[in-house]
Amino acid sequence: MSTTLEDKVKAAREAVDKQTVEIVQLHFHPEDGAPYWLEKSAGFDFDPLTDVNCFDDLKKFPLFEDDDLRGGPVDRFLPKKWHDKGRYVFETGGTTGTPKSRCVVDDFRIDYEEFSKTLPDEYFPRGANWLMLGPSGPRRLRLAVEHLCQTRGGICFCVDLDPRWVVKLIKQGKIDEAKAYSAHVIDQAMTILTSNHNVQCMFATPKLLEALALRLIDEDTSIEEIGITGIFAGGTEFTPQWYRFCKEELLGENVYITPTYGNTLMGLACGKPFDPADNFKITYYAPQPRAVVEVVNFDDYDEVVEYDETGRVKLYTLTHELFIPGFMERDEGERERPHEQYPWDGVSGTRPFHEIAQSTTVGVY
Secondary structure, three states: OOOOHHHHHHHHHHHHHHHHHHHHHHHOOOOOOOHHHHHHHHHOOOOHHHHOOOHHHHHHOOOOOHHHHOOOOHHHHOOHHHOOOOOEEEEOOOOOOOOOEEEEOOHHHHHHHHHHOOOOOOOOOOOOEEEEEOOOOOOHHHHHHHHHHHHOOOOEEEOOOOHHHHHHHHHOOOHHHHHHHHHHHHHHHHHHHOOOOOEEEEEEOHHHHHHHHHHHHHOOOOOOOOOOOEEEEEOOOOOHHHHHHHHHHHHOOOOEEEEEEEEOOOEEEEEOOOOHHHOOOOEEEOOOOOEEEEEEEOOEEEEEOOOOOEEEEEEEEEOOOOEEEEEEEEEEEEEEOOOOOOOOOEEEEEEEOOOOHHHOOOOOO
């Protein structure tokens, strides 16, 4: 008996409902719960342990204040059951102020193990080595890509990159210095790629991937000729226009690239598989049931817009290590219909939320 998309959508919704209840029960558990949420619950006019019975019940929570993720103690969002485990601290980029941070045990590993299942072995061969051409320091991306590589049997080579310094240079109008720093990062990548390390796969931000590809072209070679077969990329510059340019001018038809959309709170949203009929449109699907993305009305963040309509991106994080009911992302986009591979709502056309777009500085991303 075949399973229809409607059946898959229903099953996915049931999975989210189940995940919601499980995660709320953990984070509000009197002994093992998260200190932050146990303290917050005293001011609620409902009891999360008895009044949250499905995903829609998360609307009972007030909108999450992202400033609560700035400063410490950083482990207050982590349920006490994890407090005797080895923990990591991951931070956001800090482009909107003091970086937000979260305490993690295994979430980044789980997120990228799940993402690994979506990568075609033809282009991301098992046992191949990787290049991580992205931010290092306190961001989770470096460790996450390294774990992804190790999960697939390879060794990960990383560059040293501080995007906060680039943002400072741009804000100060020191464009030549910012370009010099970008060139310094590409120099590191070139050293890795030309040192017989058998690197076949990579992560890169769009700007850095373009800079690398152009450097290789200047040296009469290419991404393909240097041995790269599979790339996943993410960042604000990954637009349909750049997607087309990348596939047609930078990579060629034999190098596979897939867009991703993610952050420290959500994990990694996969792009809908490339379809020429989409005309390079990019649609992302959150890693349900561990995270859910809604596209909501600009004037009412509890109201989901109709399909194909524009709204602000609203994130729910539902893992054993982090519970965030209704975080307003700094992005907007269009609501997209469920897909056979990802039978839940997606979002396309992601771009900076129009009310804050002018105040956001983009560096090497």
